[in-house]
Amino acid sequence: MSELLTADRIEEIGNLGSTSPDPAALVAELVGAVDEGRVADPDDTGYALLVAADILAQAGDLADALALATRAIAEQPDEDAYARAVRGGLLLRLGRSDEGMAELTALRPLLETNPNATYLVDELAEAGHTDLALEWLTGALDAILERTRTQQHESEDAQDEAAAMIYGLTQRRHTLREEMGLPHDEYDNLADRLRAASNHALDALDDGPATLLYWPQAEFDALLLRWPALVDSYPKTWDEHRTQIERALVEASGLGGGDLGVVAGTAEGLAAFAGDKPVDEETLDGYADSLDEVGLTAWPPGRNDACWCGSGAKYKKCCLPRSRS
Structure with missing residues (x-):
């Protein structure tokens, strides 16, 4: 029986990515393990497919990357937000703007509740929609800060989650604005203060x-x-x-x-x-x-x-x- 595909190996392949002399072999290793049921932890099935999709996207094969991202969603529908974001970004890059924006817009509320959801704006920016990415980041920060001001009796866990959200959003927004050559604003100053901490x-x-x-x-x-x-x-x-x-x-x-x-x-x-x-x-x-x-x-x-x-x-x-x- 062929060797099991472990999470460490998936991560190793992801780090190699398109810099490998044979990225196609890496994709074949990942997809082959999924096809043959050799992923050591079934929870990593979608992870393996998305790493393969990323390698293909880096190599310019957006159509096949889209197919793998779509498959990742079907394989793990209970934890599909990241895969759906990747799929939305690929659709945008393939010129299927209406479908891509529909996919990403449906996920936009995650920016106000999930500290990891800045991958949504990464997909927008990668597809050339930097102004919209900035708009989404600013809107999410506005909403979270308003919520912290008006909901004075939130639990400690909720306060901690809001703090993590604010940190992540301000840092990603600050980076994006620097890339766009924009001057500092109030949220950029907040990002600097949080970073200094x-x-x-x-x-x-x-x-x-x-x-x-x-x-x-x-x-x-x-x-x-x-x-x-x-x-x-x-x-x-x-x-x-x-x-x-x-x-x-x-x-x-x-x-x-x-x-x-x-x-x-x-x-x-x-x-x-x-x-x-x-x-x-x-x-x-x-x-x-x-x-x-x-x-x-x-x-x-x-x-x-x-x-x-x-x-x-x-x-x-x-x-x-x-x-x-």
Whole structure:
């Protein structure tokens, strides 16, 4: 029997993409595994087809890419939003504008509820509809910020989700406006402020093996309650904190960083480490170093492994998408 196609192999093929000397062979490997029922995790069937579609699209074979994206939707109809967005973008690029816009417009509400849904505007921009992509991003931000102003009694989870949404949308909008050569506006300034809040995590990547100090949810709350002076060093919500850690690790990896990982801190542990010393950036870095040998969690985990943040969910369903929003 032929070898099973694992999630790691699918990701490896996706990274090779059209830079491979034989992209057709990669597509054949992916589609063949799906046809023969050799995908190790059935949940990755659509993933395999979409990676194959992306390779074909990069090679200019939009029609065959569209066929695979359409098949991905049929294979996994319960989790088809991304596949539908890819299909919509391909339809636009093939000149089937009415069909493509209908597909993407039906998904547009996700921009206000799903932190990962900026792939919708990526598809629009790729197809040359940058003005519309910017309009959708701005409209989603307007709606979310209005909702946070008017719904004062939202749950903590809802507030965390809104914070993650605002971060992702402002960053993607800011990037798009820079690509379009547009001057800064109020939302661009907000994007800059939110990005600056990530510097604490990024600073830890300067020297040697990159280990980031991460605070589980209860410890994050306890940390800021015990040392209010640290409020300006961290984002307002735990969800944004773990999002920043994930993005910082992705950025470090993209810059060639190796031996990446996180250590989970505790408020009591920091208090014992600091003693009479002030709890500042230097103390936090020293505390993180003290945890390296006893509590290091290597990053990234496998797509189907438990997420590094301790949520109990699979990485592919938890923090992995945060780096793509």
